[in-house]
Amino acid sequence: MNLCLKVWRQKYGKTPGAFREYRAKNVIPDMSFLEMLDVVNEDLAERGEDPIAFDSDCREGICGACSLVINGVPHGGHEGTATCQLHMRHFHDGQTIMIEPWRARAFPPVKDLVVDRSAFDRIIQAGGFVSVSTGGTPDANALPIPKVDQELAMDAAACIGCGACVAACKNASAMLFVSAKIGHLGLLPQGKVEKNRRALNMVEAMDAEGFGSCSVTGSCEAVCPKKINLSFISKMNGDYLLATLGF
Numbered sequence: 001m002n003l004c005l006k007v008w009r010q011k012y013g014k015t016p017g018a019f020r021e022y023r024a025k026n027v028i029p030d031m032s033f034l035e036m037l038d039v040v041n042e043d044l045a046e047r048g049e050d051p052i053a054f055d056s057d058c059r060e061g062i063c064g065a066c067s068l069v070i071n072g073v074p075h076g077g078h079e080g081t082a083t084c085q086l087h088m089r090h091f092h093d094g095q096t097i098m099i100e101p102w103r104a105r106a107f108p109p110v111k112d113l114v115v116d117r118s119a120f121d122r123i124i125q126a127g128g129f130v131s132v133s134t135g136g137t138p139d140a141n142a143l144p145i146p147k148v149d150q151e152l153a154m155d156a157a158a159c160i161g162c163g164a165c166v167a168a169c170k171n172a173s174a175m176l177f178v179s180a181k182i183g184h185l186g187l188l189p190q191g192k193v194e195k196n197r198r199a200l201n202m203v204e205a206m207d208a209e210g211f212g213s214c215s216v217t218g219s220c221e222a223v224c225p226k227k228i229n230l231s232f233i234s235k236m237n238g239d240y241l242l243a244t245l246g247f
Contacts, residue, residue: 001027001088004096005040007052013109013116019098022052029089033076034059034066036088053112059084061225064162068113069100074164074223082162082225102163104172106210119209120161123178126205127198149187156183158226165220165228171212176220178206179236180228186239199236200243 003024010017024040031039034056041051057065066083070076076086091097099113107115145153159180166174182199185191191198214233221230 001029001091001093003027003036003091003094006096006098007113008100009052009112010109012111017109027088029087031088032059032084033068033070033086033088034084053110053114055114056084061085062160064160067102067115067117067163067167069098069102069167071098074102074167075162075225077223080225080227082160085225102167104163104166104211106172106174107163107166115163117161117163119211120163120174120177122209123174123202123205124181127182127194127201143189145188153184153187155229156180156187156232159184159224159228160226162225164223164225166211168219168223169212169214170217170219171215173214173220174206174209174211175214175233175236176224176228176230178202179232182236182239183232186235196239196243196247199239203236203240 005022005024006019007022008017009020022040022044024036025043027036027039034054037052037054044051055065055067057063059066061082061084064082066075068075068083070083070086075081075083076090078086078090101107101109101113102115102117104115106119107117109115157180159177161177163174163177165176166172182195182202185198186195216230216233218230221228
């Protein structure tokens, strides 16, 4: 399979960028999207050209590093699929593929397809922790947790912090990410002690980083590789309201 790639190239974050066209030749359908880019980069390196910079780490849909907008959709648009899990069999011979980085003011460009997502780290640092003393590791059945709460907490904990929700949102909102992190801790007994204060601090940190507001279009949920539900945003808004009222 042979493909035409139109890739965003930007040497440094402060320099102008532009799309450049590359040919991906003899692509094997069972390759992942990142493996295809590896092959393209090998060809560029052999020709003495600068390889395309892109983020990757685990390549198993766990770390959230693979931040690419493919044909206008973060992660390529296949439900519950990160870029590293996207296989080339979903494309056809001769197809043109547009590849861009996440685009948001809070995610400044670094180089080519790489952006700085440390804003997420700072939001978590603002309140994504549990400060109560838990002592030694308790037995698994020592603290009963309702099954509904346990499952919701696990759903929220599945968030890999990739930032696709921000890239898909017309306002570059990070509310799906932040609500998942708040929901993960706030639904469990250990995290309920600081639930409202955590919501207040993390939402304020999110606003300070320059993320936009949520307009509930659902584009974030549609592209989330872990299918985080919009209901977490509603829950976060409730926690935030209680915190502002002093509860």
